[in-house]
Amino acid sequence: MEFKKTFIEDLLVIKPDIFPDERGYFFESFNKKKYEAGGIEFQFVQDNVSKSKKGTVRGLHYQVGEYAQGKLCSVIFGKVLDVAVDIRFGSPTFGKYFSIELSEENKFQLWIPPGFAHGFSVLSDEAIFSYKCTNFYNKDSERSIIFNDEDLNIDWKVENPIVSEKDLRAISFKQINKEFIYQR
Amino acid sequence: MEFKKTFIEDLLVIKPDIFPDERGYFFESFNKKKYEAGGIEFQFVQDNVSKSKKGTVRGLHYQVGEYAQGKLCSVIFGKVLDVAVDIRFGSPTFGKYFSIELSEENKFQLWIPPGFAHGFSVLSDEAIFSYKCTNFYNKDSERSIIFNDEDLNIDWKVENPIVSEKDLRAISFKQINKEFIYQR
Ligand SMILES: Cc1cn([C@H]2C[C@H](O)[C@@H](COP(=O)(O)OP(=O)(O)O[C@H]3O[C@@H](C)[C@H](O)[C@@H](O)[C@H]3O)O2)c(=O)[nH]c1=O
Numbered sequence: 134m135e136f137k138k139t140f141i142e143d144l145l146v147i148k149p150d151i152f153p154d155e156r157g158y159f160f161e162s163f164n165k166k167k168y169e170a171g172g173i174e175f176q177f178v179q180d181n182v183s184k185s186k187k188g189t190v191r192g193l194h195y196q197v198g199e200y201a202q203g204k205l206c207s208v209i210f211g212k213v214l215d216v217a218v219d220i221r222f223g224s225p226t227f228g229k230y231f232s233i234e235l236s237e238e239n240k241f242q243l244w245i246p247p248g249f250a251h252g253f254s255v256l257s258d259e260a261i262f263s264y265k266c267t268n269f270y271n272k273d274s275e276r277s278i279i280f281n282d283e284d285l286n287i288d289w290k291v292e293n294p295i296v297s298e299k300d301l302r303a304i305s306f307k308q309i310n311k312e313f314i315y316q317r
Numbered sequence: 318m319e320f321k322k323t324f325i326e327d328l329l330v331i332k333p334d335i336f337p338d339e340r341g342y343f344f345e346s347f348n349k350k351k352y353e354a355g356g357i358e359f360q361f362v363q364d365n366v367s368k369s370k371k372g373t374v375r376g377l378h379y380q381v382g383e384y385a386q387g388k389l390c391s392v393i394f395g396k397v398l399d400v401a402v403d404i405r406f407g408s409p410t411f412g413k414y415f416s417i418e419l420s421e422e423n424k425f426q427l428w429i430p431p432g433f434a435h436g437f438s439v440l441s442d443e444a445i446f447s448y449k450c451t452n453f454y455n456k457d458s459e460r461s462i463i464f465n466d467e468d469l470n471i472d473w474k475v476e477n478p479i480v481s482e483k484d485l486r487a488i489s490f491k492q493i494n495k496e497f498i499y500q501r
């Protein structure tokens with residue numbers, strides 16, 4: 134398997150080893166020893182699964198204070214554009230984003246350390262997104278930055294985005310509050 | 318969410334809470350606190366994903382000695398018949414099996430503690446099976462019991478089973494060696 138650095142420090146793209154045979158395929162989507170050896174030395178305490186229709190944009194979400202979450206992201210079915218925005222105050226790439234297609238076909242994973250805003254858009258008819266978190270969900274600690282923020286200027290590669298009501302009521306990137314965000 | 322006992326001690330069926338909305342659905346497929354509260358007090362160190370064609374039977378597999386694995390099983394896409402055989406020497410249900418349909422539709426999970434043989438058959442055109450393990454994979458510690466063993470007499474609900482070469486060379490239930498198996 135491979136752990137590839139990106140232009141944003143600590144943000145990694147992972148390519149697991151796949152074993153295809155006459156039945157289908159098999160792969161380890163997580164292995165504590167191997168991922169630690171690859172630099173991901175966190176304990177994971179929660180796994181999430183979501184399914185979404187084409188055009189859905191979930192995000193951009195982040196968690197404040199002690200509830201900051203690192204997320205190991207993968208796509209089990211379909212294809213998404215996965216997006217991580219560096220909002221770590223003090224980071225040289227603060228305000229920059231990295232995006233990558235994750236799909237059942239490529240089986241790439243994206244490791245997003247604590248201190249990022251995260252979102253994804255669905256490029257296939259449907260997609261099942263699966264991720265492991267280094268911290269528990271806490272409703273009151275979740276924040277949304279508007280997905281089409283003009284400063285971030287993210288190309289989500291979808292027309293007519295489907296967005297939750299909560300995410301339509303999101304703040305702008307300019308409004309994010311230094312106080313409670315992860316310091317690098 | 319719900320943790321339901323089965324007729325085999327320690328073997329549990331889990332029904333996660335599902336949140337559907339206009340985008341699709343969301344659910345927590347694992348949460349350390351909630352699963353511990355439900356009685357699953359293990360550390361998980363490896364996650365596996367496999368995809369298989371209709372009729373595939375994977376199993377029956379178990380791990381000997383210190384490599385015994387507890388497995389939290391779920392189906393992300395499609396439908397399988399999941400089967401756990403109690404091979405814990407000393408267990409009142411030794412040699413008995415429990416089977417249950419797991420599917421994307423019902424989102425049930427099966428918690429199989431260490432000391433069981435495990436297998437599943439694929440009932441839908443394709444199925445993606447996902448499971449968390451309490452121990453690392455060790456090739457030399459894996460054993461296969463033949464899926465169509467006459468003593469176990471499991472109804473896999475498939476015609477023309479697709480089985481790996483390794484699993485066709487499996488031993489019978491009668492041949493399992495007391496020495497290295499989990500003692501209850
Ligand atoms: C994230 C989450 C939501 N929920 C519930 C709350 C809601 O009723 C329902 C849907 O929640 P939403 O916040 O709308 O889901 P969502 O899929 O839009 O939120 C997710 O988006 C990803 C891009 C982020 O990486 C995640 O951290 C998370 O914010 O699920 C949990 O029970 N546990 C959780 O961990």
Ligand SMILES: Cc1cn([C@H]2C[C@H](O)[C@@H](COP(=O)(O)OP(=O)(O)O[C@H]3O[C@@H](C)[C@H](O)[C@@H](O)[C@H]3O)O2)c(=O)[nH]c1=O
Nearest residue numbers: 152159161365367375376378388435436437454459481
């Ligand atoms: C199980 C496993 C296999 N592999 C490799 C070895 C092979 O090259 C390839 C396929 O392995 P197989 O044993 O044929 O996969 P399989 O899907 O038939 O095996 C699985 O069946 C389930 C019913 C059990 O619950 C699991 O514990 C496991 O035994 O994947 C790993 O790298 N890590 C693992 O954890």
